[in-house]
Amino acid sequence: MPVVAVDIGGTQYRLAVVSREGEILLHQRARTNREAGAKWLLPRLRAELRELLAKGEHSPQAIGIGFGGPVDFASQTILASLHAPGWEEVDLCGELEREFALPCVIDNDANMGGLGEYTYGAGRGFGSILYYTVSTGVGGGVIIGGELFRGSHSQAGELGHIPISLDGPACTCGFRGCVEALCSGLAIARQAREAVEKGKTSSSLRTILEEKGGLTAKDVFDCAASGDALAQGILAKVKNAFARGLIGAINCFDPQAVVVGGGVGLAPGFLDGLEEQVNGSLVIPGRRKIPILRGSLGDNSVLLGAAALAFRTIDTY
Amino acid sequence: MPVVAVDIGGTQYRLAVVSREGEILLHQRARTNREAGAKWLLPRLRAELRELLAKGEHSPQAIGIGFGGPVDFASQTILASLHAPGWEEVDLCGELEREFALPCVIDNDANMGGLGEYTYGAGRGFGSILYYTVSTGVGGGVIIGGELFRGSHSQAGELGHIPISLDGPACTCGFRGCVEALCSGLAIARQAREAVEKGKTSSSLRTILEEKGGLTAKDVFDCAASGDALAQGILAKVKNAFARGLIGAINCFDPQAVVVGGGVGLAPGFLDGLEEQVNGSLVIPGRRKIPILRGSLGDNSVLLGAAALAFRTIDTY
Secondary structure (H helix, E strand, O other): OOEEEEEEOOOEEEEEEEOOOOOEEEEEEEEOOOOOHHHHHHHHHHHHHHHHHHOOOOOOOOEEEEEOOOEEOOOOEEOOOOOOOOHHHOOHHHHHHHHHOOOEEEEEHHHHHHHHHHHHOOOOOOOOEEEEEEOOOEEEEEEEOOEEOOOOOOOOOOHHHOEOOOOOOEOOOOOEOEHHHHHOHHHHHHHHHHHHHHOOOOOHHHHHHHHHOOOOHHHHHHHHHOOOHHHHHHHHHHHHHHHHHHHHHHHHHOOOEEEEEOOOOOOOOOOOOHHHHHHOOOOOOOOOOOOEEEOOOHHHHHHHHHHHHHHHHHHOO | OOEEEEEEOOOEEEEEEEOOOOOEEEEEEEEOOOOOHHHHHHHHHHHHHHHHHHOOOOOOOOEEEEEOOOEEOOOOEEOOOOOOOOHHHOOHHHHHHHHHOOOEEEEEHHHHHHHHHHHHOOOOOOOOEEEEEEOOOEEEEEEEOOEEOOOOOOOOOOHHHOEOOOOOOEOOOOOEOEHHHHHOHHHHHHHHHHHHHHOOOOOHHHHHHHHHOOOOHHHHHHHHHOOOHHHHHHHHHHHHHHHHHHHHHHHHHOOOEEEEEOOOOOOOOOOOOHHHHHHOOOOOOOOOOOOEEEOOOHHHHHHHHHHHHHHHHHHOO
């Protein structure tokens, strides 16, 4: 029997019916209205769920939700949304359980991405993994002994918030110099803009900035791939910073493998050389070789992780 | 029934008979010959154990060893000694088990310090703690759900080897910019010497360096306590670096408490202000308050942790 998986992100939300084998049997996707927040999304989500369940050809046994913001797993409460207002007041799982008479479970999207890759993706076959999603921000999910490691207050595994630079830039978390502040998509775009504005080198990044009025991480990857030295230099610094965060995390967790996903993490070249560099810089280098793998689920990691969590919920019911 | 606890460090080794309540019933201490390594120490250790056991008033049930270097816990093998040669070839536990017909268990000293504080010291009553020993180096021990967390290759919890500075000084681990490279006793002494040699400010550190030909971390703490501005500035930088490492580790592990021991960690003023600074800089600050506690076992943390591990070994036999 399948489950329903929901992925609520900053720009879109997605619903799917997923089999135990991780096959997506049905899939719907819609853009969110970020400003309108929970009040806008919740009735739409319920209507779409109603529609999905009314199709009737599958009989989902549970609902799993990956949410784009911190979730207190013990109380199944949304703590805050990084994207949209109003979620703090919403008992999302409780509402869906009451309406659809199905067990519902929620966790943050980085944990779900990690569980997805662990269960159905590049992390399969390992007992413990560190999962990074390097995207607009940098999220982390830690699996130890086959279980998501959530810590004492559901706030473990924040791998994007290991400070790696003593005087680094401000981070979205309120601190500064974190992995996210140096390696996220937003951080890459910011560093590119700053480098162009310093104006020391000619670069195709300057042309793009002048034409479009802005720069994205994708612009930096594209320019680097075309041989632009400034873009290549920025990415080299970003990759070096990411390697340092990874070294710290591995020295903490000593996992069997690392899986990296997200738009930036999966961008061409981002992982090149990383496995060698990181393994050569661990405590007692040479004793272990920890593979650093590209996530294999792409955009579906959160959805499939939410499905995996829903199956786990049924199994322990 | 008590156990025998052994603490093999860089400058001394200690043996004790310890009760289940953590009371040290008998205690012996001797200096090691660092250069002579395992060949020198092993026969002496065996002779002292023989003598200790011959006293006969207690009947120890097991031997627990805290070793000053990395240990592969699964195979109970010493991987390397950071202090002395020859240990890699020695099956220390096997030899002691054969001679004394007692179960023997070994782990690295930072793990043992953490288990000691968790079982008998400042960490009592918490389910999960991060333990730091800030001393000549910086070691870490992580307790999750009442168990030492060793990771996939016995190399988890290396909290001293989280890189926190992009261009920091070389670290004993072979990398650079780690917590240990900035916050250890050796690092503090090095920073003091460098500051004096830069010679910008007058300082009592200069007088000590000229008189003694060297500086120790203790000199820096003493001078800072006497109001020396240069020493105070060095310690402020060290404490700030330590706070950053701690923020990263807490964002990874989300523990219930942090316990800090070791000569530097327990030095006057080292922990002042740290709890407030760190808790104000975590992801979603204000949601949790993680106490940062002084270790309460002092020099006995490793010995008592080794005893606790020996008791755990008996209990699972």
